[in-house]
Amino acid sequence: MRQSLQPSRAPGDYQFVHRVRTRFAETDAMGIIHHAAYLPYLEEARVEFLRHVGHPYDAVRAEGLNFAVLEVMVQYRKPLLFDDVLDVHLVLGSVSRATFQLAYLLTVAHEMRATAVTVHGCVDANGKALRLPPWVVAQSAP
Amino acid sequence: MRQSLQPSRAPGDYQFVHRVRTRFAETDAMGIIHHAAYLPYLEEARVEFLRHVGHPYDAVRAEGLNFAVLEVMVQYRKPLLFDDVLDVHLVLGSVSRATFQLAYLLTVAHEMRATAVTVHGCVDANGKALRLPPWVVAQSAP
Amino acid sequence: MRQSLQPSRAPGDYQFVHRVRTRFAETDAMGIIHHAAYLPYLEEARVEFLRHVGHPYDAVRAEGLNFAVLEVMVQYRKPLLFDDVLDVHLVLGSVSRATFQLAYLLTVAHEMRATAVTVHGCVDANGKALRLPPWVVAQSAP
Amino acid sequence: MRQSLQPSRAPGDYQFVHRVRTRFAETDAMGIIHHAAYLPYLEEARVEFLRHVGHPYDAVRAEGLNFAVLEVMVQYRKPLLFDDVLDVHLVLGSVSRATFQLAYLLTVAHEMRATAVTVHGCVDANGKALRLPPWVVAQSAP
Numbered sequence: 001m002r003q004s005l006q007p008s009r010a011p012g013d014y015q016f017v018h019r020v021r022t023r024f025a026e027t028d029a030m031g032i033i034h035h036a037a038y039l040p041y042l043e044e045a046r047v048e049f050l051r052h053v054g055h056p057y058d059a060v061r062a063e064g065l066n067f068a069v070l071e072v073m074v075q076y077r078k079p080l081l082f083d084d085v086l087d088v089h090l091v092l093g094s095v096s097r098a099t100f101q102l103a104y105l106l107t108v109a110h111e112m113r114a115t116a117v118t119v120h121g122c123v124d125a126n127g128k129a130l131r132l133p134p135w136v137v138a139q140s141a142p
Numbered sequence: 143m144r145q146s147l148q149p150s151r152a153p154g155d156y157q158f159v160h161r162v163r164t165r166f167a168e169t170d171a172m173g174i175i176h177h178a179a180y181l182p183y184l185e186e187a188r189v190e191f192l193r194h195v196g197h198p199y200d201a202v203r204a205e206g207l208n209f210a211v212l213e214v215m216v217q218y219r220k221p222l223l224f225d226d227v228l229d230v231h232l233v234l235g236s237v238s239r240a241t242f243q244l245a246y247l248l249t250v251a252h253e254m255r256a257t258a259v260t261v262h263g264c265v266d267a268n269g270k271a272l273r274l275p276p277w278v279v280a281q282s283a284p
Numbered sequence: 285m286r287q288s289l290q291p292s293r294a295p296g297d298y299q300f301v302h303r304v305r306t307r308f309a310e311t312d313a314m315g316i317i318h319h320a321a322y323l324p325y326l327e328e329a330r331v332e333f334l335r336h337v338g339h340p341y342d343a344v345r346a347e348g349l350n351f352a353v354l355e356v357m358v359q360y361r362k363p364l365l366f367d368d369v370l371d372v373h374l375v376l377g378s379v380s381r382a383t384f385q386l387a388y389l390l391t392v393a394h395e396m397r398a399t400a401v402t403v404h405g406c407v408d409a410n411g412k413a414l415r416l417p418p419w420v421v422a423q424s425a426p
Numbered sequence: 427m428r429q430s431l432q433p434s435r436a437p438g439d440y441q442f443v444h445r446v447r448t449r450f451a452e453t454d455a456m457g458i459i460h461h462a463a464y465l466p467y468l469e470e471a472r473v474e475f476l477r478h479v480g481h482p483y484d485a486v487r488a489e490g491l492n493f494a495v496l497e498v499m500v501q502y503r504k505p506l507l508f509d510d511v512l513d514v515h516l517v518l519g520s521v522s523r524a525t526f527q528l529a530y531l532l533t534v535a536h537e538m539r540a541t542a543v544t545v546h547g548c549v550d551a552n553g554k555a556l557r558l559p560p561w562v563v564a565q566s567a568p
Contacts, residue, residue, distance in 0.1 A: 217355050
């Protein structure tokens, strides 16, 4: 397992936040948001984070670079419901030569709902592993 | 509107059937299968139909051909539930030089749940419209 | 078929617009937004429309009322791509005692991408059909 | 983190296997199966495992019991592609009074594609935690 981050429960430990409203299509027969729907929330937050740091993901991809998902870990702490206004807090954690990790805190009205970690690698259009571009390394906290 | 088919309610009017079991992930907070989940069921039936007639879709795509979806129409007649064993009946209907239409009947234990029509065009890898390959035309009922 | 609306191509013919950004999770191997992903866009626009007219859908549901989807028709005119900023224009059309219809125009940067119609009925928590509440009828254009 | 399983890479270490074919709707613009689509594969395998051990999930739910997902961890080792015939191997691992863990090995033609762990708790219809039923404990390897 490559994951080495322990996601903090304090929003102040995160460097970026993206807000998303849950969809009815994402609910399930338990009356809550289905657990698989969280992964696109994390992805959407990553995409907005990339835009925020000046590297929109479609521009990154146009240069032949993709950020493959190598690992995902989600801890579901309290259900999300339909129409919740969800804040996805994100911080870039451990960065190696070929992979980087992100930690996430999901809150609704300042209350924790989930934490997560994703691990990513750079690949070209054919899926071949590449070194991380310098700007990714530069975003990582000192 | 290009749709010109009126989907029959009689399974005998269809040339192919594909069975799929509904997933819990496809349910919603109304306790039924969410209406958007039906489109992948239709698609899965199309893919199996193509395999059945000797033209698996990945082989079709490897030749640079895609079947773009131009129109979708679904009539939801009775809800699908979690764990339903669904039969998707399919028939190739109207075929023109550049488009073809499929009609669908969805049943559970021989009881109608939905009907649908999809309209497709052939496009190359860049989305440019192409003539239909002869084998599609040949599949259409006389 | 209950659909009787012909969706207009003129944004001015619609009474509400909701903006959504397409997700990477919604793309497919053709490099475009998968056709099934449009249905949650329409649903999200309906939910925001209900909020806009003072009847948030979770409040409607808390009163034991659901708006079941009876029919969906989508015409895909030009592909949506990852990261597109999509405007979903919506207008309440034909209203009967038990059903109502909505027409949609989907645009990106004022360019048409798709049109759609959905037909809905009111059901209680057990799926039994109910008369439409008066406020739905009141929203319909004179 | 509650996960304590290390998923084995040997199919022989698993007690159940469920086969599923990947859908075109589950691909993304990288031309591979989107990482979020794996979670419904795991869920579908769990549902079939429950049926296999004589406790179909809809019967379990009809008794007022739900198996909430508390944690998910997936390691993506080699991409899944459209139309892959995927074997989801599953084994019930650590069982406590209130939670149980499952490990998964995903293979295509005997080649590893991913490993995963999910952690579950029993909840009633209102989401309140319950003790595990005895039959779950009984399924766990000695």
